[in-house]
Amino acid sequence: MCDACGCGHDHIHKETKTIDVNQSLLKANEEAAAGNRRHFDEDGVFAINIISAPGSGKTTLLEKTIEALKDELKIGVLEGDIETDLDAERIRKKGVPAVQLTTGGACHLDSVLVHKGFHLLEHSLNGEGLDLLFIENVGNLVCPSFFDLGEHIRVVLISVPEGHDKPLKYPKVIKTSHALIISKSDLVQYFDFDIEKIKKDALSLNPSLKIFVTSAKTGEGLDEWMGYVRSKLKYQKSK
């Protein structure tokens, strides 16, 4: 008798079959990202995912943005890092709520982690809603570009010391972003950095990319950036 099914035959039940799947390799992340987007929309929160290499100035840009906008908008921040809550501490000092997401080794945030973080952030607000959520990704120009977090816009920073060749070397993040911030523009004179070239290369990869040349030190370009955030938020709220 067959052990597998007790069917009375002396045979081995080892049938093979092919299951057609045709689904994205990133299905789980994509589903959770869609859930986050619904959640943000229901709560009237505009979410911005900020991506760059380590040390390009994501947290500094956030500090400047919070200083400029915190009186007119309710801002919250999710801080992604591999370890420590140093960045969340920096943000809290600016007077806005921040939740640190430590990935414990992973080089990017995913939408499940953002979902948990957003709940923690909302919980800390005692029912007060947010207008603007910044999600500062783990410092990395490659992997975060694969993971939709449910954000409304994606912003990539490239600082002057990194070099103007970065868009061509990291095309995926440029292609999937809405805005590029060239940071530390006050250092241009010390580096062989060609602003026109980086703009041209970035636009050749993504013709609709909005580009800002900024310096947190001199304040160059920051007003334009704030204007962009305000207009995006206004557009989202009008939908």
Added chain:
Amino acid sequence: MHEVSIALGMIDELTRLARENNAKKITNVKLRIGKLSGIVTDSLIFAFDAIKPEFPILASALISIEEVPLVYECRKCGKAFETDNLSFTSCPVCESYSLKLVSGEEQYIENLEVET
């Protein structure tokens, strides 16, 4: 190394699909990965092979990958062409930059073979 995360997500999904189909074991997994997807296929296989022993249902599964070429179609003259240029490119016939991506961004699980 986002390939490790992608491999972990894929393993979750394969395990679910195997259960749903009452499979005892997964023997083969076929993926379609576009040239423009940014997924390094060798890294993905390396990650999958490193993790799979922990999951008996797919511990002996093999991955096969169909690499999908990068193909654009020119919106101006209609010419479809294949290219290896991963950054922005123009039509080889009329030099227009207005191109529609036909294939190259795929990152799919196409099918799996299982023993039931």
